[in-house]
Amino acid sequence: MTNTFDDIAGYAKCLFIIGSNTTEQHPVFGMQLRQAVKQRGIPLIVADPRRIPITQYATIHLRHKPGTDTALLNGLMNVLVTEDLYDHDFVANRTEGFDDLKAKLVEYTPERVAEICGVKADDIRRAARLMAANKPTALMYAMGITQHTSGHGNVMSCANLQMLLGNLGVPGGGVNPLRGQSNVQGACDMGGLPNVYSGYQNVALEASHKKFEGAWGVVPPEDKPGLTVVEMMNAAIAGKVTAMYVFGENPMLSDPDLNHVRHALESLDFLVVQDLFMTETAQLADVVLPGASFAEKDGTFTNSERRVQLLRPALHPLGDTLPDWQIIAKLGQQLIAAGVLGERTEAIQAAPHGAWDYRNSAQIMEEIATLTPSYGGVHHWRLEAGKGLQWPCPNDEHPGTPILHIGKFTRGLGKLTPVDFLPPVELPDDEYPLLLTTGRVLYHYHTGSLTRRAQGLAAIYPEGLIEMHPEDAARLNLANGEIVEVTSRRGQVNVKADVTEKIQPGVVFMTFHFAESAANLLTNSAYDPIAKIPEFKACAVKVTKLPAGACENC
Amino acid sequence: MAVVNITVNDQKISAQMGQTIYQAAAAAGIDIPVLCHHPALPPEGACRVCLVEIDKVRNLQPACTYPVTEGMVVHTASTKVMEARKFALELIISDHPLDCMTCEATGDCRLQDLAYAYGVKGTEFEGGRQHHYAIDDPNPFIQVDRNKCILCRRCVRACNYVNGVEAISVVYRGFNAKIAFGADSTMEDSPCEFCGSCVEVCPVAALWPKMSVGKGRPYQTRQVETVCSYCGVGCKLILHVKGNEIVRVSGADGAANHGFTCVKGRFGYDYVNHTDRLTKPLVRRYLLEGKPKAHAAETAHALSLPGNGHTPDPDMEWVETSWDQALGLVAQKWVATKQTHGRDAFAALCSARCTNEENFLAAKLTRQLMETHSVDHCARL
Numbered sequence: 001m002t003n004t005f006d007d008i009a010g011y012a013k014c015l016f017i018i019g020s021n022t023t024e025q026h027p028v029f030g031m032q033l034r035q036a037v038k039q040r041g042i043p044l045i046v047a048d049p050r051r052i053p054i055t056q057y058a059t060i061h062l063r064h065k066p067g068t069d070t071a072l073l074n075g076l077m078n079v080l081v082t083e084d085l086y087d088h089d090f091v092a093n094r095t096e097g098f099d100d101l102k103a104k105l106v107e108y109t110p111e112r113v114a115e116i117c118g119v120k121a122d123d124i125r126r127a128a129r130l131m132a133a134n135k136p137t138a139l140m141y142a143m144g145i146t147q148h149t150s151g152h153g154n155v156m157s158c159a160n161l162q163m164l165l166g167n168l169g170v171p172g173g174g175v176n177p178l179r180g181q182s183n184v185q186g187a188c189d190m191g192g193l194p195n196v197y198s199g200y201q202n203v204a205l206e207a208s209h210k211k212f213e214g215a216w217g218v219v220p221p222e223d224k225p226g227l228t229v230v231e232m233m234n235a236a237i238a239g240k241v242t243a244m245y246v247f248g249e250n251p252m253l254s255d256p257d258l259n260h261v262r263h264a265l266e267s268l269d270f271l272v273v274q275d276l277f278m279t280e281t282a283q284l285a286d287v288v289l290p291g292a293s294f295a296e297k298d299g300t301f302t303n304s305e306r307r308v309q310l311l312r313p314a315l316h317p318l319g320d321t322l323p324d325w326q327i328i329a330k331l332g333q334q335l336i337a338a339g340v341l342g343e344r345t346e347a348i349q350a351a352p353h354g355a356w357d358y359r360n361s362a363q364i365m366e367e368i369a370t371l372t373p374s375y376g377g378v379h380h381w382r383l384e385a386g387k388g389l390q391w392p393c394p395n396d397e398h399p400g401t402p403i404l405h406i407g408k409f410t411r412g413l414g415k416l417t418p419v420d421f422l423p424p425v426e427l428p429d430d431e432y433p434l435l436l437t438t439g440r441v442l443y444h445y446h447t448g449s450l451t452r453r454a455q456g457l458a459a460i461y462p463e464g465l466i467e468m469h470p471e472d473a474a475r476l477n478l479a480n481g482e483i484v485e486v487t488s489r490r491g492q493v494n495v496k497a498d499v500t501e502k503i504q505p506g507v508v509f510m511t512f513h514f515a516e517s518a519a520n521l522l523t524n525s526a527y528d529p530i531a532k533i534p535e536f537k538a539c540a541v542k543v544t545k546l547p548a549g550a551c552e553n554c
Numbered sequence: 555m556a557v558v559n560i561t562v563n564d565q566k567i568s569a570q571m572g573q574t575i576y577q578a579a580a581a582a583g584i585d586i587p588v589l590c591h592h593p594a595l596p597p598e599g600a601c602r603v604c605l606v607e608i609d610k611v612r613n614l615q616p617a618c619t620y621p622v623t624e625g626m627v628v629h630t631a632s633t634k635v636m637e638a639r640k641f642a643l644e645l646i647i648s649d650h651p652l653d654c655m656t657c658e659a660t661g662d663c664r665l666q667d668l669a670y671a672y673g674v675k676g677t678e679f680e681g682g683r684q685h686h687y688a689i690d691d692p693n694p695f696i697q698v699d700r701n702k703c704i705l706c707r708r709c710v711r712a713c714n715y716v717n718g719v720e721a722i723s724v725v726y727r728g729f730n731a732k733i734a735f736g737a738d739s740t741m742e743d744s745p746c747e748f749c750g751s752c753v754e755v756c757p758v759a760a761l762w763p764k765m766s767v768g769k770g771r772p773y774q775t776r777q778v779e780t781v782c783s784y785c786g787v788g789c790k791l792i793l794h795v796k797g798n799e800i801v802r803v804s805g806a807d808g809a810a811n812h813g814f815t816c817v818k819g820r821f822g823y824d825y826v827n828h829t830d831r832l833t834k835p836l837v838r839r840y841l842l843e844g845k846p847k848a849h850a851a852e853t854a855h856a857l858s859l860p861g862n863g864h865t866p867d868p869d870m871e872w873v874e875t876s877w878d879q880a881l882g883l884v885a886q887k888w889v890a891t892k893q894t895h896g897r898d899a900f901a902a903l904c905s906a907r908c909t910n911e912e913n914f915l916a917a918k919l920t921r922q923l924m925e926t927h928s929v930d931h932c933a934r935l
Binding site (some may be wrong): 181189203221226286314327329372450532 | 614694710716742764776781784790793798799800808811815816818832862880881882883895899908917918919923924928932
């Protein structure tokens with residue numbers, strides 16, 4: 001996020017939520033947004049294919065078709081430019097590329113966009129005018145924007161809109177991706193990505209290579225990115241990747257096209273999984289290492305606001321389990337002892353941060369601070385007191401940075417980039433006539449390995465459902481609670497129907513929490529060419545009603 | 555903000571225009587007891603425990619709602635005030651069970667603290683009418699005991715002003731008044747999202763986490779402040795621990811959550827000590843016996859779950875091992891992978907649910923020791 005929860009809830013004059021089911025997926029921030037609407041009376045615009053709970057408080061709900069976000073955003077910007085409602089000063093002083101963007105936007109008249117998205121042209125106009133009249137608007141998005149083959153373009157379009165409105169670098173504005181997992185921000189910040197070292201230091205830059213080689217003694221010789229999740233799976237099937245290490249992650253439910261993932265993991269010579277439970281992925285492993293839960297260890301999480309906060313151990317690790325940092329550190333030591341670097345072992349011994357003899361997690365953070373400019377002033381001792389530190393926090397005196405891009409963007413001028421609407425790769429046709437979109441519900445989290453073992457949560461939401469509009473259900477002579485078979489080109493699941501007007505005709509919705517009705521058996525692993533993010537939010541399926549008693553497992 | 559000069563118990567105070575007497579006194583370090591008032595919620599003036607005497611004002615006034623005005627003279631501990639407060643408490647306790655010895659809130663109960671301070675024993679109106687509500691809301695999270703409810707309306711306000719779904723209200727009038735969910739239905743049948751903000755602010759044990767009943771009094775637990783493990787909002791939580799078990803979770807005053815949390819953060823913690831937890835390293839038997847791996851194509855059944863009609867392959871059985879044995883074996887296999895198939899034959903997935911320190915080490919292990927950039931995680935999933 002460019003901004004903080006507090007400044008959005010306190011100072012935004014208008015809220016625009018696109019592709020985020022905020023009150024279910026980020027409930028506490030969702031509450032704050034709901035309060036902002038109720039207490040301060042600010043307008044709320046929600047763009048979402050489903051009638052998600054927060055639409056109840058919306059001034060305008062743009063219920064567009066899944067995968068048409070760029071068209072919708074371009075349509076909003078078309079109105080801003082056509083009606084001369086954009087922020088001339090901001091565009092002139094803080095951005096470049098306006099003429100190119102303007103030329104592209106001409107193609108996206110509200111009438112054309114209305115046709116692409118299935119919303120009313122007048123609603124697009126009203127929404128754009130509301131945002132222009134109530135500055136600043138805070139824009140929130142989540143996986144509804146990114147999990148498309150056009151995900152990268154969708155994000156750029158969000159940035160384009162906020163730059164046209166002049167809503168960056170101010171309290172109550174910003175482009176605010178809401179991160180779905182406790183430390184997904186931190187895992188990215190720490191270089192848990194194939195193209196960057198910690199702090200987004202690009203592996204393709206000679207400077208990064210030299211810096212980390214100097215610090216660690218050894219780094220990969222190539223300065224080209226490694227493989228992303230989906231690429232790893234493909235490489236496993238091709239026999240190029242033969243050993244994998246997976247911790248705190250369950251790709252056998254969370255990744256697209258699970259039959260493909262199963263095939264990939266079964267093709268490996270050696271799979272090591274480190275987790276709390278015998279997850280669907282762990283069942284395919286050769287070695288399973290028992291990790292520790294959040295309550296059993298210390299360390300830090302970085303939230304959506306880029307705020308680094310300290311975890312404290314409340315419990316002794318259960319049985320023989322160990323905090324994961326200890327397991328990884330021991331693995332590092334064992335690898336060195338087993339001669340993983342051969343003669344170059346000396347190089348890491350001579351390097352200032354080459355060694356693996358970590359005594360505690362605070363010491364690891366010291367290494368992070370030394371090697372990561374944006375975390376330069378982040379230390380456990382600073383986090384003990386206070387409200388956490390928001391990066392960039394380059395040194396020990398720096399208080400952290402709540403709002404990004406004040407006065408200047410990192411690259412200087414903000415780049416307005418024309419983006420064309422690209423439909424999802426797989427659209428409904430005669431054989432697979434419905435569009436499946438996926439997500440999560442309030443009471444469960446990701447692959448359910450935690451929440452389905454939490455008694456209350458499992459009791460209140462015990463099984464997976466497929467949401468289907470009454471019109472589509474009528475065509476199948478389907479009633480609420482009956483079992484259907486859902487089939488895509490990649491797989492098939494049986495699941496109970498939830499006939500509801502929350503969903504629009506022609507679209508069905510499932511979650512990926514439930515192994516017995518795993519939506520990701522159906523989803524498409526086609527991905528965005530730049531961000532490499534799979535298209536979880538749109539694929540084509542067909543639904544048939546099963547006769548009563550036909551399904552043993554349901 | 556304009557300054558207003560007032561006098562409280564002969565002490566001159568500078569207050570801010572718009573403050574209540576309670577706020578101004580609290581800022582000056584003068585204690586006025588409150589029961590229905592909660593700092594995170596708008597004032598209500600329901601319980602009459604904060605009554606104060608104001609010169610030139612005919613009746614006693616609730617300090618939690620009464621605004622300060624220039625020259626106001628306030629007495630917070632006069633005989634008249636103390637008697638009125640005691641009377642208010644006697645009335646509240648006349649319809650409140652005196653089961654403190656088995657009550658969950660004992661030791662952390664606002665009503666108990668005030669009864670103690672004002673010497674209220676519950677004998678003053680003995681024999682009067684009392685409610686006998688069934689404790690029967692069927693939801694899995696929150697025990698609703700209306701017998702203990704003092705109608706302070708903190709829960710109503712938390713649902714309106716913290717969460718916003720307005721699931722709780724007070725229905726009926728006079729002695730019949732009670733808190734209700736939706737249209738006097740069950741919590742599950744109301745707009746309730748089970749965030750538990752109502753439980754967080756309840757001053758007694760009228761609303762209590764079902765999972766925590768009988769698990770320990772507040773003074774028997776250790777409280778540890780940490781960060782929630784679910785979504786990316788980063789709520790700070792207080793884990794209440796007894797023995798080696800979390801018995802309750804409450805919200806801490808974090809920058810993101812300001813003392814509140816959601817249903818998963820508050821009630822979704824019992825997986826931590828679940829009997830399904832893995833507690834020892836597990837290794838497939840074939841590895842310990844130095845046999846080659848039978849690939850899935852040949853033994854499709856080997857990896858299947860019990861009860862599918864296949865005989866499991868004994869070579870694929872799980873064997874519990876020591877850490878040294880398991881980690882030594884993993885290291886050997888990875889070194890062999892690198893030597894036989896090259897650096898890029900190894901790939902790692904780190905975790906959006908693990909700490910920065912752990913992810914940093916995993917990326918370091920992949921890059922420095924395995925010498926490949928193929929490290930990724932579920933950021934896109």
